Amino acid sequence: MLWNHAHRRHLRGRIAGNSFLQRPVTLDGDTRRNSRTVSKSITWADPIVGTRAVFHFTDKWQMSLRGGVGGFSVSSVLTWDTTAVIGYTFWEHGTFWAGYRAVGDNYTSNGKNAFKFDAVLHGPIIGLAFTF
Template identity: 35%
Template sequence: MQTCVSSFCRVVFASLGVMLGTTGAVWAADLGQAQAPVVEAPFSMPPSWSFHITPYGWLTALNGTETVRGRTVKVHASFVNIVEKSDTLVGLMGNFEARNGRFALYGDLVWSSIGFARNNVRTRAPAPGVTTTVGRALGLDIQMAIAEIGAAYEVARTGSLAFDLLGGARYWYQEADISFEIDRTVGIADLELVGARALARSGAVDWLDPVIGARVRYAVAPGHELFLRGDIGGFGVGSDSSWQAIGGYGFELGTYQGIVFSGVIGYRALSVDYAQGEGRQRYEFDMLQHGPVLGLSARF
């Protein structure tokens, strides 16, 4: 009897062991599934900022008119003409752009000191109320700064072609001196006499133009890009009108310590028509500046 009971107990416990083992495995499997972390697709992070710094030279020619204290001269000078006369042609020129995805901030600065020889300026009729008391123009000197800031947004992209809209402001600062031969000794009290010359000095003149525009960028190949930009401004807020057109080609030269260097060549034209004052206080700058652009860009 005892032997039978012992045999029965062994069968029961063996069965329970099998059941418990199987159930434990199921529980363990269920528990493992419950504790398994849920893996979600990571959020797409916005692209980081990239920065472009481009010192450049603008080989400028000027065509138009300059009026200082009611005396007007017509200007027609090539880059070579200006270099021959100017002691300091270029002080500082540079462009900056910071881009994050579709959005970009940009800035541009031009400072120059330009001189024009006698054969590049011609005396024009003076402003109303100004008596002609000086002879032909002997020269024109202009110190000028142009600073531009703004933002750009990429509104469309098709393959290698991207289209940006731009908006910002362009600040102008000028000081101009025109020198004349003295024809008469009356009516020149507002001018400064230096030897046999009469100088018309403008003093500091500045204004601010709102600017809107667009830019097209085309990736020819990796590291090679064509670009074309145009804008208009002024609208009577600062100048009566202003426009600019820039076309160029950028090409990578190499990478050094994580900085990508590129060459930039192109052509830039900038026109403005600004005037203030009347009579002997008249100042006017109606000028087209244009010429090749050469630069070296660093991206990081």
């Protein structure tokens, strides 16, 4: 069923896009004679594909599930993300969201400025969505 305000039940869709990541790194070193700070930032982008589903329990309450995978060795070997949130519509054009998100990325660059990032970042998320 497509989005229908009269019978809002669920919405499913496919996702295709780009994942843009920037990782700053700062190292501080102190000795008795001097101190030194070294900073470096690296940015990369990856194609992603995925899916999402929104389930409307009532006119006010809904749940959104979203997941994607990408990288495909364009920049990262593999990147992925998944999100699960519960939403409460407090106004016709406004929804409060709260849930959990996890993002994983496996990126390696070579050469003089070699950089490796292989991690999973996860935690609670909150947000407001305004639609018109």
